[in-house]
Amino acid sequence: MPRLTDQGKARWxxxxxxxxxxxxxxxxxxxAQDETGSTALARLNSMxxxxxxxxxxxxxxLCRDEQLLYEELAQADDRQLRHYLEREVAHAHALAHYQVEPLSLPIHLFCADQRPMAPPGTSPTLGWAEILxxxxxxxxxxxxxxxxxMQAPHVNVLGQRIGQALQGAPATAHSAPVYQSLLxxxxxxxxxxxLFCVPGAGDSVTxxxxxxxxxxxxxxxxxxQPRGLDGRSVPHSRVEAAAQSHVLAIEAMYPQGPLxxxxxxxGGWAAHAMAVKLQARGRDVASLTLIDSEAPGGDGLSSKPYTATAAxxxxxxxxxxxxxxxxxLDPLAFAxxxxxxxxxxxxxxxxxVGLLPQRLAPQALQGIVRTFASAVRTVYRPDPGSYNGKASLVLVDDPQLDALDNQLEQASSAAGWQQLLPQLALWQGPGNHFSVLKAPDVYSLAAWWYDGLTIGVEETQ
Incomplete structure (x- = not known):
């Protein structure tokens, strides 16, 4: 079989x-059977x-009936064979789409000194030295x-060398990049x-x-600010972890009083998790505002196992x-x-198109790309009613959908959030997912938010 890592993304x-x-x-x-396999090979190629x-x-x-399976496959029953191939395909798909992310830690690679099956020219470090x-x-x-x-007696040597590596590691933790959450x-x-504001996936507080x-x-x-945008620190992989980091930053700067x-x-997910934590600590969360935030646990675009390319x-x-x-960008060529x-x-x-200055290197985008990908893969399943304070959801149209599909999508989002937030009010905002935070639409958003502080937020459909 060709090596799984050599067959490219399109194969999988x-x-x-x-x-x-x-x-x-x-x-x-x-x-591999030379002439004895020519008939079977011709039939398989035809298939x-x-x-x-x-x-x-x-x-x-069909392969069983025509005796095209070799002994190891023929001995497995249909369920076992399907399970094996499903795992192999899934593993190959993961390998084809794997990308090495920056890691601010020393790395030890324990390599077998015997490689009888390695192709000529194989890197002594299996390629890691070339990419790290x-x-x-x-x-x-x-x-x-x-x-x-991984077997006796060699596994004993492996254990000893791992122990030696651990003993030789610095006594203090490797210095991580400084992460400043609150700006x-x-x-x-x-x-x-x-107001404490949490931006969307891959976005900045700006x-x-x-x-x-x-x-x-x-x-x-x-x-x-979401962790990881700097391109050096690792993004949070759990909403609750990001919320905890944000809450600690808030309490260090603003230890008491309404907010x-x-x-x-x-960012609506993180804001909700923060509201849960702050309310549990006895803090006065005066309002929670979710701006075009997909409801957790739904069948939307988030919480999916995106490959690096899909993200x-x-x-x-x-x-x-x-x-x-x-x-x-041509989608097929890009993928x-x-x-x-x-x-x-x-x-x-x-x-x-004028979104970046020419002097900015491609590597400067790594933080945004990685943080965005981490966010859209993240799963968040809060308990219903875990926050019971004042909350509102801003709904805006998606310009890529028609009126009916917008209505259905917004109804689904509202229903999902209403299961979690007993006091949720809805507001149909102007613009789209991004323009609602920009002039002129943001002035309508600000006026609605301010009016809701004193006269309540009217629920609209």
């Missing part, structure tokens, strides 16, 4: 994956040339091959409860500057909606590129 997507993987196993076996293969169960039975920053990788040799290094947007004046201007200079407004929470898009495609859609400009090439293509496209 589309229809007939299980069926073609079954044929690949059989073809590889009969190719593989079909535009559409039979369903897996039908194809498997210099000085971060230490390669430690272990007797045995890929399998026997002031405007200081405001005494007598006004501050997205709330328009809201600060619309509300006026009296309101203290702070942004809570308002605002969350845009994915990047979602980010491109968001950038185009936010800017109103097409990046003019087939490796991660570095995709980042260069995205940077070039953003420069071309």
């Amino acid at each position: 997507q589309g229809p007939d994956l299980l069926e073609r993987q079954l044929l690949s196993h059989c073809i590889a076996h009969w190719q 593989g040339e079909q535009a559409a293969l039979p369903a897996f169960d039908t194809l498997l039975q 920053p210099k000085g971060t990788l230490q390669c430690v040799s272990v007797p045995g091959d890929h399998m026997s290094m 002031a947007i405007q200081s405001g004046r005494d007598g006004h409860a501050p 997205s709330f500057i328009g809201l600060a201007e619309a509300l006026g200079p009296d309101w203290p407004i702070y942004g809570l 308002h929470l605002v969350g845009h898009s994915f 990047l495609e979602r980010l491109i859609e968001a950038l185009q909606l936010s800017s109103g400009k097409s990046l003019e 087939d590129c490796d991660g570095d090439t995709q980042l260069h293509l995205l940077q070039s496209a953003m420069v071309r």
Whole structure:
């Protein structure tokens, strides 16, 4: 069989994956049998040339009937064989889409010193030295091959060398990049409860500057920056962890008194989790405002196991909606590129339409890309009623949907949040997902929010 890592992303997507993987196993076996396998090989190749293969169960039975399965496959029952191939395909798909993320830690690689099956020219570090920053990788040799290094007696040596590596590690934790969560947007004046605002996936606290201007200079407004945007720190992988970090930052700066929470898009999940934690600590959460935030646990665009490419495609859609400009990237060609090439293509496209200065290198986008991808993969399942204070949900239209689909999507989002928030009020806002935070739409948002402080928020459908 060709190595899974050498076959590219296109091999592991589309229809007939299980069926073609079954044929690949059989073809590889009969190719190795020289002339004795020529008849079986011709039949398998003929099957593989079909535009559409039979369903897996039908194809498997056909291979059994024509004795095209080799001994190891023939001995497995249908359920076992399907399970094995499903795992193999899933593993291969993950390998094809894997991208190495920055990690601010020293890395030890324990390598088998025997590699009888390694192709000529294989890197002594299995390729890790070529992709990691210099000085971060230490390669430690272990007797045995890929399998026997995990068995006696070699596994004892492996354990000893892991222990030696741990003993040689620094006594103090490796210094992590400094992460400053709380950033002031405007200081405001005494007598006004501050607003703490959480931006959406991959976005910055600067997205709330328009809201600060619309509300006026009296309101203290702070942004809570998602971890990872700097490209060095690791994004939070759990909403609750991000919320805890934000709550600690708030309490260090503003230990008592009422406060308002605002969350845009994915930031609505973090704002909700913060409201839960702050209310449990006895803090006065004067209001929780969710701006076009998808309800947790629904069948929306978030909480999906996106590949790196799929997450990047979602980010491109968001950038185009936010800017109103097409990046003019060919979807099929883009999807087939490796991660570095995709980042260069995205940077070039953003420069071309004026979203980035030309001097900004592609690597400067890594923090945004990684933070966005982490957010859209994140699952959040809060308990209903865990926050029972004042809450409101701003609904806006998606310009890519017609009136009926917008109505259905907004009704679904509202219903999901209403299960969690007993005092939820709804407001139909102007603009779209991004323009609602920009002039002129943000002035309507600010006026509605301010009016709701004194006269209540009218529920609209």
